[in-house]
Amino acid sequence: MMLAESNAFVSMSSSADQDYPPSNILDPSDKVFWMTTGLYPQEFIITFKEPIEFRQIRFVTTNVKRFVMFTTANTEPRNFDTILEKTLPNNENDLQIHEYTLDRLTEVRHFKCVILAGYDSFANVRANDWPLMKDVRPTVAIAIAYVFAIVFGRKWMKNQKAFELRNFMFIYNVLQVIFCAYITYETAYVWFKERYSFLCQPVDYSNHITAIQACKACWWYYIMKVVDLIDTIIFVLRKKR
Secondary structure, eight states, rough: OOGGTTTEEEESSSOOOSSSSSGGGGGTTTTOOOOOOOSOOOOEEEEHHHEEEEEEEEEEESEEEEEEEEOOOOSSSSOOOOEEEOOOOOTTTSEEEEEEEEEEEEEEEEEEHHHHHHSSTTGGGGGGGSSSSSOOOHHHHHHHHHHHHHHHHHHHTTSSSSOOOOHHHHHHHHHHHHHHHHHHHHHHHHHHTTTOOSSOOOOOOOOHHHHHHHHHHHHHHHHHHHHHHHHHHHHHHHOOO
């Protein structure tokens, strides 16, 4: 469907992120998206000012598992007929680009798509490109390497002289203080700006600046916990318990 050239508009959507609005569905670019902001199912309806006929559909998504498409030629968006139902493979956060050819030309006044299920339903897509966020395997590899380093490091150090590591520890501790101060600043700023609750605060999945700052603060805290694994390795190399 050539939505941009058919006087179409999005007449209904189940989610409305201010930075990724439903109107983005009509954009032919693969870099412009509508973002769902809640649990499945999610749906939208595209309405055409004049009835159109089409047979081919190009569907570009990410993390969508199963969807159903409907159409109706009625003036009002009711009495929809199912035209397509598909289950998509998991592309691990990469784009899912699919083109479908229908059995016959279909006259459409309203087009409805219902996303029934998705992969990583609670994944935070804003952090997909951040280190250790897109895939769990690097974190698992780090954890396995950490265990091996501790087990075999202790065996190797039995007959070795303890390392001093004073310069390394000084730089390491200074960096720890800097990053902890940064995380504290970001957290305090977001709390002051948005009056976050320390008891129960709903997750803000939008791309608002304070929501992104809160997301980054959590990510830096996670990275700091990974970096903290170095502490135990230092103890092993210094023969400390």
